[in-house]
Amino acid sequence: xxxxRALEIDVTxxxxxxxxxxxxxxxxxxxxxxxxxxxxxxxxxxxxxAGLVEPARGGAHxxxxxxxxxxxxxxxxxxxxxxRAVRPTPGAIAEVSLVRQPPALFPHLDVxxxxxxxxxxxxxxxxxxxxxxxxxxxxxxxRDLSGGQAQRVALARALARRxxxxxxxEPLSALDASARAICWGAIRARASEEGAVVLLVTHDLKEAQxxxxxxAVMDDGEILAVDGPSQVVAAPPSRRAAExxxxxxxLSVVAPEHGxxxxxxxAAVDPARVRIGSHPAEGWVVSGIxxxxxPDRSSFEVTMAVQAGSPVLGVVGGGWTADSTCDIxxxxxxxxxxxxxxxxxxxxxxxxxxxxxxxxxxxxHSSDRGETAIR
Numbered sequence: 499x500x501x502x503r504a505l506e507i508d509v510t511x512x513x514x515x516x517x518x519x520x521x522x523x524x525x526x527x528x529x530x531x532x533x534x535x536x537x538x539x540x541x542x543x544x545x546x547x548a549g550l551v552e553p554a555r556g557g558a559h560x561x562x563x564x565x566x567x568x569x570x571x572x573x574x575x576x577x578x579x580x581x582r583a584v585r586p587t588p589g590a591i592a593e594v595s596l597v598r599q600p601p602a603l604f605p606h607l608d609v610x611x612x613x614x615x616x617x618x619x620x621x622x623x624x625x626x627x628x629x630x631x632x633x634x635x636x637x638x639x640x641r642d643l644s645g646g647q648a649q650r651v652a653l654a655r656a657l658a659r660r661x662x663x664x665x666x667x668e669p670l671s672a673l674d675a676s677a678r679a680i681c682w683g684a685i686r687a688r689a690s691e692e693g694a695v696v697l698l699v700t701h702d703l704k705e706a707q708x709x710x711x712x713x714a715v716m717d718d719g720e721i722l723a724v725d726g727p728s729q730v731v732a733a734p735p736s737r738r739a740a741e742x743x744x745x746x747x748x749l750s751v752v753a754p755e756h757g758x759x760x761x762x763x764x765a766a767v768d769p770a771r772v773r774i775g776s777h778p779a780e781g782w783v784v785s786g787i788x789x790x791x792x793p794d795r796s797s798f799e800v801t802m803a804v805q806a807g808s809p810v811l812g813v814v815g816g817g818w819t820a821d822s823t824c825d826i827x828x829x830x831x832x833x834x835x836x837x838x839x840x841x842x843x844x845x846x847x848x849x850x851x852x853x854x855x856x857x858x859x860x861x862x863h864s865s866d867r868g869e870t871a872i873r
Contacts (some may be wrong), residue, residue, distance in 0.1 A: 505663055505695040509546050509553040511539075511719075518542045518719035526662075529696040530724075531710030533703060534742055539719040540699040544665045547697065560662055560695075565590045595661035597669040601652035603640040610636040612651050617658040623690075625653040629684050630796070631677070645672035653681055653806030657688045664689050666698045682709065703744065707731070723816045737850040741768040748853075749784065749844060750821035751810045762821050763813070765847035767801065769827040777843040778812035785809070786826065788838045800828045802840050810862030828838070 511518040516537040524530050531541040545551040546566050547558040558565040585815035614623045630650045646676045670678045689696045706713045709725035715723040722739035736739035752760045776783045778781035
């Protein structure tokens with residue numbers, strides 16, 4: 499087993515349209531999924547850890563070992579605007595194993611030779627080839643493989659060496675569900691054997707939640723939230739993080755003024771956590787008019803329009819009203835007549851924005867900048 503050390507990332511990397519600026523600590527043996535849309539800066543963060551990109555500030559450290567060097571530091575490489583260096587730093591070469599979406603196999607080597615290339619644990623090669631279903635293709639060249647087979651070869655190659663950090667950049671996108679399950683099992687087993695840090699880049703929330711011990715939500719180069727797989731979705735810390743996580747409905751409520759500036763709270767609404775009827779002890783109760791009722795597999799997705807000024811029950815303090823007109827989606831087991839007036843309860847909605855001081859906003863920070871505190 500490799501020495502157990504935490505990975506610490508604190509970097510700034512200029513990009514064409516935004517700056518990747520992020521801080522993250524990942525404990526030894528921990529798996530963290532970097533989730534966000536394409537172009538959010540997830541791969542850039544992985545490339546910094548792999549020593550392939552030089553940050554303008556900061557770097558990645560594995561315990562006392564520096565994996566990346568900022569531009570201009572002794573031993574670093576200045577990147578030309580036309581030519582990109584891909585030579586990783588010595589620290590990253592020794593400690594990091596990387597699997598990218600393009601398999602990048604050696605075309606002149608067969609499957610077994612590709613898997614064995616650079617293997618510091620050669621005894622793993624036949625076991626991995628058997629586990630990942632590659633033995634029958636051991637003498638095939640990369641040009642003769644399907645996309646899924648090539649990805650399995652790249653994964654086997656990465657797992658056949660010692661590593662303290664395993665970086666996975668959408669490594670299984672070409673595989674079917676059965677093959678993916680086998681590959682995830684191999685990844686978990688080998689990472690556990692090594693006591694390694696694992697960072698996964700994905701834009702599939704289900705994959706991020708099923709694989710990661712924690713999920714880090716990224717957008718425009720910032721880490722907006724880091725939490726457990728269920729907690730990060732149940733309680734996003736900002737509206738921006740909630741939108742990246744897939745929330746589309748937001749309900750804003752305003753408190754009575756009583757001679758001072760009004761307080762406005764905005765909550766993210768998950769259609770699966772809305773119940774028909776009034777249940778003020780369980781959440782926020784709103785009324786509205788049904789504008790659509792659409793089949794969704796065996797259920798129906800009902801859209802209810804809530805008008806600005808409508809009373810909202812269940813908010814602490816009472817006397818709250820909807821601050822603006824919005825649509826709320828509800829999943830129900832039968833169709834609802836369009837035009838019908840409904841009462842619905844939004845179950846314990848997470849507050850994602852507030853004009854009140856931070857320590858008053860449902861006991862949580864709610865910044866949209868994404869300067870997330872990492873535990």
